[in-house]
Amino acid sequence: MEENLMVLETGRLLIRRYKEEDLEELAAILGDAETMKFWPAPFTREQAEAWLQRSFEANRTLGFGRWAMVLKETGRIIGDVGFMRAELDGQTENDLGYILSADYWGKNLGTEAAAACLDYGFRQLGMTRICANMAVDHHASRRVAEKIGMMVEKQYINKRNRDKLTYLLSKSI
Template sequence: MIIMETNRLWIRQHSADDLEELHCILGDADTMSFWPAPFTKEQTSSWLQKNIEAYSTLGFGRWGMVLKESGKLVGDIGFMRVELDSQLENDLGYIISSSYWGRDLGTEAAAACLEYGFSTLDMRRICANMPLEHHASRRVAEKIGMTCEKQYINQRNREKWTYLYSKSM
């Protein structure tokens, strides 16, 4: 099911059929270099299942980013309800296959998701978090109008110093 469309992308719900393609992304060391580790096949399967379940329980989750021109899954983007620095937040996350870095696909998809979160999901506050050294992720957050709210030590990611970006309606 397509959730939204941008100039170059379809952002759609994941399905169980995405496991192999998604694992090529989440299991890649370069793509996941800012995460604690690349995902194992079991972690990818769990990630996929958790998000498929979230579609019915929350009405959102992480979705697949598909290039229109090829039909190829190139990333994972969307929302999770997670605790960020001891506060439950609507976390906008984006993971783009390293093969597609530098093409502004993350910005294109994140801007569409931000709008969707506010207009369709009626979220009042959306956050994004990333390690201090993840400059590309920071640029995406800034390009879509989020502002840096603070730095904190992220207990979910190796006790790394992390930026918290946010935007409210």
């Protein structure tokens, strides 16, 4: 794998910057109704392409962004993980996000990726506060955040997600 694409490696995953050729795999994940059931809607191909372009721009300008979660065993992209600078309940935060294809739920892969990214954010990127947010009924996503040491800070109405009641979790060093 091209060295400049690699960000992190865990026991089962490679976490790397996206490349243009990843669009089809990413669009299939982001366009899957089960995977995206806690989002306003599954992504269209155009929305997946915009997501990819935002990732390129964030990595170029901020030095971090969202990255491809690649299963070492198969070399296939199974999810999306990483950071965005996002407005969460009126505050701009370092937002750790993770989207794992529903085909891989229940195998602790999301936790593995999120834990590696959290550590990377603090140690390599110099972040002192990292947040995560999810709809209050997205129990698995909340469990991932709590397993990696994040604590529920508050609930708020998320204007970006259908005015859904949303948890904000955070960890600071």
